[in-house]
Amino acid sequence: xxxxxNVALLGNPNTGKTSVFNRLTGLNxxxxxxxxxxxxxxxxxxxLDRNIKAFILDLPGTYSLNASSIDENLVIELLLxxxxxxxxxxxxxxxxxxxxxxxxxxxxxxxxxxxxxxxxINMSDRMKRKAISLDVELLxxxxxxxxxxxxxxxxxxxxxxxxxxxxxxxxxLKPCLDASVIAPEYFDRLRxxxxxxxxxxxxxxxxxxxxFGKLDRKVLKGVASFQIESISNLKRLQQKETIIRYxxxxxxxxxxxxxxxxNAKDLRSRFDRVLxxxxxxxxxxxxILLVIFQSIFDWSSYPMNFIDNSFASLSKWFKTTxxxxxxxxxxxxxxxxxxxxxxxxxxxxxFLFLFISILEESGYMSRVVFLMDRIMRKFGLSGKSVxxxxxxxxxxxxxxxxxxxxxxxxxxxxxxxxxPFTTCSARLPxxxxxxxxxxPEGRVLGVFSLQGLTLxxxxxxxxxxxxxxxxxxxxxxxIPSKSFFVIEMPNYKLPMLKNVVxxxxxxxxxxxxxxxxxILAISIILWVLASYGPGDFxxxxxxxxxxxxxxxxxxxxxxxxxxxFKLEHSYIGIVGKGIEPAVKPLGYDWKIGIALIxxxxxxxxxxxxxxxxxxxxxxxxxxxxxKMAAEINPVSGEPLFNLASGVSLLxxxxxxxxxxxxxxxxxxxxxxxxxxxxxxFSMSAFAYVVALIAYQILx
Ligand code: GDP
Ligand code: MG
Numbered sequence: 001x002x003x004x005x006n007v008a009l010l011g012n013p014n015t016g017k018t019s020v021f022n023r024l025t026g027l028n029x030x031x032x033x034x035x036x037x038x039x040x041x042x043x044x045x046x047x048l049d050r051n052i053k054a055f056i057l058d059l060p061g062t063y064s065l066n067a068s069s070i071d072e073n074l075v076i077e078l079l080l081x082x083x084x085x086x087x088x089x090x091x092x093x094x095x096x097x098x099x100x101x102x103x104x105x106x107x108x109x110x111x112x113x114x115x116x117x118x119x120x121i122n123m124s125d126r127m128k129r130k131a132i133s134l135d136v137e138l139l140x141x142x143x144x145x146x147x148x149x150x151x152x153x154x155x156x157x158x159x160x161x162x163x164x165x166x167x168x169x170x171x172x173l174k175p176c177l178d179a180s181v182i183a184p185e186y187f188d189r190l191r192x193x194x195x196x197x198x199x200x201x202x203x204x205x206x207x208x209x210x211x212f213g214k215l216d217r218k219v220l221k222g223v224a225s226f227q228i229e230s231i232s233n234l235k236r237l238q239q240k241e242t243i244i245r246y247x248x249x250x251x252x253x254x255x256x257x258x259x260x261x262x263n264a265k266d267l268r269s270r271f272d273r274v275l276x277x278x279x280x281x282x283x284x285x286x287x288i289l290l291v292i293f294q295s296i297f298d299w300s301s302y303p304m305n306f307i308d309n310s311f312a313s314l315s316k317w318f319k320t321t322x323x324x325x326x327x328x329x330x331x332x333x334x335x336x337x338x339x340x341x342x343x344x345x346x347x348x349x350x351f352l353f354l355f356i357s358i359l360e361e362s363g364y365m366s367r368v369v370f371l372m373d374r375i376m377r378k379f380g381l382s383g384k385s386v387x388x389x390x391x392x393x394x395x396x397x398x399x400x401x402x403x404x405x406x407x408x409x410x411x412x413x414x415x416x417x418x419x420p421f422t423t424c425s426a427r428l429p430x431x432x433x434x435x436x437x438x439x440p441e442g443r444v445l446g447v448f449s450l451q452g453l454t455l456x457x458x459x460x461x462x463x464x465x466x467x468x469x470x471x472x473x474x475x476x477x478x479i480p481s482k483s484f485f486v487i488e489m490p491n492y493k494l495p496m497l498k499n500v501v502x503x504x505x506x507x508x509x510x511x512x513x514x515x516x517x518x519i520l521a522i523s524i525i526l527w528v529l530a531s532y533g534p535g536d537f538x539x540x541x542x543x544x545x546x547x548x549x550x551x552x553x554x555x556x557x558x559x560x561x562x563x564x565f566k567l568e569h570s571y572i573g574i575v576g577k578g579i580e581p582a583v584k585p586l587g588y589d590w591k592i593g594i595a596l597i598x599x600x601x602x603x604x605x606x607x608x609x610x611x612x613x614x615x616x617x618x619x620x621x622x623x624x625x626x627k628m629a630a631e632i633n634p635v636s637g638e639p640l641f642n643l644a645s646g647v648s649l650l651x652x653x654x655x656x657x658x659x660x661x662x663x664x665x666x667x668x669x670x671x672x673x674x675x676x677x678x679x680x681f682s683m684s685a686f687a688y689v690v691a692l693i694a695y696q697i698l699x
Pocket of ligand 1 (some may be wrong): 015154
């Protein structure tokens with residue numbers, strides 16, 4: 001009688017499991033469903049030689065043994081349950097040559113479970129075109145396994161594979177990694193509680209959401225109640241396991257896998273070669289950024305003007321329709337200008353996200369990450385820091401959360417600390433209005449708009465500050481660290497319109513809703529503070545009439561004088577006057593000072609604040625920009641927003657840490673107040689000094 005063995009085909013989706021299955025079993029197949037669920041169960045028979053008959057099982061694609069779907073859970077249940085009739089005598093882990101890094105994660109996990117495992121590397125037919133070479137023998141000896149390098153397409157390597165399956169009982173069962181390094185203390189306790197069990201298996205059972213009923217009771221006795229770690233801690237440890245495994249894999253592949261990208265011949269490689277080229281890669285990236293910023297300015301001016309005018313008319317409409325009084329004033333002078341201050345930037349923010357998501361969807365963004373890794377390394381950052389830094393152009397909050405996939409703590413902390421320097425969309429409103437006010441409209445070389453270039457410069461300054469700060473932090477932060485880099489290069493594809501549109505809507509909505517709440521609240525508070533005041537405020541009319549009695553002023557001129565007297569003597573005026581000495585050297589008056597202070601809640605409040613301040617007591621409803629342009633510096637008699645004060649403001653906003661939500665996120669991600677407070681003070685102090693120098697030089 002021939003010996004019968006169970007063989008399970010495992011691997012990531014699309015590595016060629018089904019193709020291998022078909023090659024091994026030919027027509028000897030049976031397709032059914034796993035009991036109780038509708039995942040296809042394919043079984044087949046392969047006669048290895050006269051003495052061995054292999055029952056081959058084609059399992060659903062699995063990325064790791066940390067289940068996240070029913071399909072994956074099914075695979076894990078099978079591997080954890082020795083009593084299952086399908087439990088494999090040997091596991092064949094199928095990987096493919098182009099994604100070995102990701103594929104090997106699953107392999108090391110399966111091997112560490114103590115199941116005899118063969119590593120199949122499929123799609124070897126692609127190696128030549130992609131100029132990939134692999135030291136199979138060295139890889140076999142490091143992983144202590146047997147490897148079959150095969151190609152289903154070309155039908156290569158199957159005799160060797162069958163041979164390896166026949167000799168499965170000669171496979172080494174030694175784990176790739178000592179599981180207890182995941183959490184030494186925790187594993188110690190596990191070992192004491194379950195002295196006779198396999199630790200890694202216990203660990204998987206505890207961390208999985210496995211269906212206990214189906215599993216071997218003896219293994220699990222008491223395990224379910226072994227609750228000495230919280231769920232979130234277990235999740236964290238699971239992530240740590242993945243990181244440790246990737247560190248191991250990276251190290252192994254560094255020694256065995258070579259990709260000679262210079263000589264690869266396929267179209268994707270050709271593209272990659274240009275887009276990640278040491279010189280042209282950067283030129284292309286920079287050119288793309290330039291086009292993006294240019295379009296943001298050119299295309300969005302029409303919808304912006306429309307929104308600006310609509311809010312102005314809305315404000316007017318409320319003012320004339322509602323019965324005059326505090327409520328009418330609150331709506332037309334507080335709420336609507338505040339909302340206008342944010343709505344006006346929706347077109348630009350939407351365009352920015354449109355471009356970012358097209359770049360992401362097309363696969364280009366991963367090339368940028370790869371390209372920038374060369375630079376980032378030199379500054380104590382990881383190639384993966386580029387993702388937060390680019391995401392930071394939208395908002396620092398999701399960007400800081402995106403640092404979670406940086407494995408090295410020091411690199412991650414540095415990335416968190418410097419990300420707020422990148423130009424987030426909240427700065428955009430401030431930049432745009434000030435650029436429009438102080439930078440002339442001309443063109444450079446007849447094509448590039450001066451204003452667009454200025455914006456590009458500001459983005460570069462933000463990025464440069466982040467890099468420089470990282471460099472300094474890298475030198476001064478005393479945290480021991482080991483570094484490595486895992487990135488997947490997806491194939492290029494045409495962006496799917498639906499994905500792009502959804503992304504744009506989601507991000508814009510998040511910005512509008514998130515910022516909108518704060519802005520609305522602050523607009524109302526500011527309006528109250530600007531509309532009421534102590535002492536002189538309440539007798540403003542009499543005082544002004546007394547003062548101007550000898551001058552021959554028109555009614556309008558007197559009204560304006562009264563309004564500005566009131567603003568100066570309101571609560572907010574008092575605060576603003578109080579801080580004026582501190583902001584005067586930067587070229588600002590007390591009104592800008594107020595906007596600056598309120599911006600520490602969130603930067604985008606700046607425009608809304610000025611809009612509110614300039615609206616109070618000002619009956620003719622003009623657009624925000626016109627009001628700002630009309631402001632005169634009482635000392636110099638020149639426009640308040642001129643080149644010197646404008647540049648000084650731009651630089652202040654580029655560097656200062658003005659966002660409460662970001663500080664809260666940094667506190668959460670670093671688990672201490674030390675880092676956010678440090679960010680707040682050092683960044684803002686730096687901003688002050690730079691703005692001061694800029695104004696003093698330019699004035
Ligand atoms: P599964 O999801 O792991 O079952 O993978 P499949 O067997 O369905 O194969 C996924 C894709 O890879 C299919 O398009 C196959 O044609 C392709 N494929 C499988 N083996 C090879 C191979 O050896 N070389 C190449 N170039 N493609 C392969
Ligand atoms: Mg399949």
